[in-house]
Amino acid sequence: MKKKPQNLIPLSFTGIKKLLLIMKLSLILVFITVLQVSANVYSQTSVTLDMKDKPIRDVLKTIEQQTEIRFFFSDDLLAMNDLIDVKAEDRNIISVLDDLFVQSPLTYKAYENNLIVIIPKSFLQQKRITGIITDRSGTPLAGVNIFAPGTTVGVISGTDGRYTIDLPLDAKSLTFSFIGMETQDIEIGTLTTINVTMQESAIGLEEVVVVGYGTMKKSDITGSVVSVSNEQITSRPVKNIFESLQGKAAGVDITTSLRPGTLGSISIRGARSLTASNSPLYVVDGIPIMSNSGIETLNEQDI
Numbered sequence: 001m002k003k004k005p006q007n008l009i010p011l012s013f014t015g016i017k018k019l020l021l022i023m024k025l026s027l028i029l030v031f032i033t034v035l036q037v038s039a040n041v042y043s044q045t046s047v048t049l050d051m052k053d054k055p056i057r058d059v060l061k062t063i064e065q066q067t068e069i070r071f072f073f074s075d076d077l078l079a080m081n082d083l084i085d086v087k088a089e090d091r092n093i094i095s096v097l098d099d100l101f102v103q104s105p106l107t108y109k110a111y112e113n114n115l116i117v118i119i120p121k122s123f124l125q126q127k128r129i130t131g132i133i134t135d136r137s138g139t140p141l142a143g144v145n146i147f148a149p150g151t152t153v154g155v156i157s158g159t160d161g162r163y164t165i166d167l168p169l170d171a172k173s174l175t176f177s178f179i180g181m182e183t184q185d186i187e188i189g190t191l192t193t194i195n196v197t198m199q200e201s202a203i204g205l206e207e208v209v210v211v212g213y214g215t216m217k218k219s220d221i222t223g224s225v226v227s228v229s230n231e232q233i234t235s236r237p238v239k240n241i242f243e244s245l246q247g248k249a250a251g252v253d254i255t256t257s258l259r260p261g262t263l264g265s266i267s268i269r270g271a272r273s274l275t276a277s278n279s280p281l282y283v284v285d286g287i288p289i290m291s292n293s294g295i296e297t298l299n300e301q302d303i
Contacts, residue, residue: 042069042094045069046091046092047088047091048066048089048091049087049088050088051084053083054084054086055080055082056080056081057080059084059100060073063093067114069093069114070116071116072115072116073117077106077118077120079105079120086099106118107119126167126169127169127171127192128166128192129164129165129191130162130163133161133163134195134198135181135197135200140160140162142157142159143156143157144156144157144163144177144181145177146165146174147174148172149175153166167188173185173186173188174188174194178198180200181200181201226251228249232248241298251269252267253267254266266279267279267280
């Protein structure tokens with residue numbers, strides 16, 4: 001059986017405005033209530049502790065065992081290993097944490113869902129530095145490393161050469177480094193904008209050799225270094241990367257098999273071990289590949 005619709009009361013324009021105002025006030029009251037409930041979670045939480053010469057991390061772990069609160073912190077915070085004494089008898093958690101960190105370089109920030117984050121006190125007071133990095137011709141440089149010595153804060157410049165970095169107040173300088181360019185250290189002082197023009201290194205970019213996971217000057221390398229450019233690799237119509245490298249690097253012997261589905265082999269200056277592998281080490285985008293398997297799947301157009 002269908003219910004009859006209730007009588008509708010017509011509202012004037014003024015009545016609608018009053019109704020909307022009441023709804024707004026209701027939403028504000030609900031929001032304030034939610035915040036109060038979140039704050040009450042900590043004000044109503046108490047702990048009992050009696051610990052001597054214990055690391056801060058152990059004290060926090062004990063608090064977690066007694067409450068529903070969870071702590072989040074980085075393992076790089078060495079101050080978490082500082083030994084402290086703490087004694088509390090059914091004390092409020094906020095009061096205990098205030099005493100716990102009063103002499104520590106660390107502090108805490110309480111969030112909803114019973115989460116407390118431990119951070120360095122210097123992080124609460126930060127200054128932001130922005131700028132743009134260019135070369136001598138004014139072209140923006142992407143991928144320049146920017147970091148503050150003595151901290152773990154660092155960023156990389158974007159494709160437009162711009163960067164933004166948030167630093168603790170005790171940061172004294174910024175270091176700018178880029179392959180083929182002179183490393184620069186610039187004092188921060190009261191600056192909020194630091195634009196940098198990178199200067200080419202005295203050794204020259206063409207004299208820098210990439211070796212495995214870094215770079216070295218040619219004069220510092222005791223062994224021989226041979227490079228094959230992308231133009232050389234793609235200049236021949238071949239089936240795989242093995243064939244494209246044949247005859248391109250002195251001392252590198254590449255043999256291909258005539259049997260279908262069988263890969264060739266690469267040896268550098270012949271066999272150098274009787275029992276260990278003689279295969280070269282491939283490093284693709286920083287990932288080492290210890291055998292030939294998988295190297296044949298690389299598209300020479302992507303190198």
